[in-house]
Amino acid sequence: MMAHAEAMSQTPPAVTDELSARLLEALGPAALIELTAKVAFMNMSARMNVALGIHSDGFADACRLPPLEEPATTERSSRH
Template identity: 45%
Template sequence: MTRIQGVAKKDAGLLLRAVYWFARREFGAVPEPLTVMAHHPKVLIASGRHELAVKKAVHGPLFELVVYRTAVKLGCSWCVDFGAMLMKHGGLDIERLKHIDEYATSSLFTDLERKALAYADAMTETPVAVTDAQVTELEQLMGRKQLIALTYQIALENQRARFNSAFDIKDQGFTSGDACRVPTH
């Protein structure tokens, strides 16, 4: 159980009911972090707008992979569950996720993926442990624009996972059984 109970649909005003409807349509269930954030509607709306804008600007298999790794490293079971579900519905090979802890030596990951995952690990350390060599190498491999996007996405997942961890928000079963709650479009 979370440290702060989310706002129930029956207690939600018109705006929150609309947000809950949209979330249920998109994900098959209302994400619990959203219901907790609903106690502060302005923060919820700001966060939602930000997430939608980032989704349009930054996406792709490599970005999803580093987000997943960051969630694993921080121990955010909600983020791991939700991320795996999104990756599955994005057509990505989620079997590789079982080997994410062995990314550095596993042939399941490309050289670029291994370097990006190591970068995600370094960014997620406290204090941050990113080296000049990592930035230089990734910039050469990806280009500056993509490196900026990768860095932003890892930082954003750090924010999400730490928010969820602070409120003890656990996985919601998005990938349990045959569920994968996101409706296929």
């Protein structure tokens, strides 16, 4: 399931027919649609937050996990 979410989140999306077929077999059509819709909504929300300059409240810091990726430094983000 995470592979599907990660593939959907790439630019451009990298979901393959094989990945979709494996998930369809494992989850069934309704769950595959629900998973895909949820990932799409979360991606839309994240992109909107970035575009509006809305930043994390730091809740993930409590997990003490290193970030998967460091945010890119841009002229716009360095002004905030």
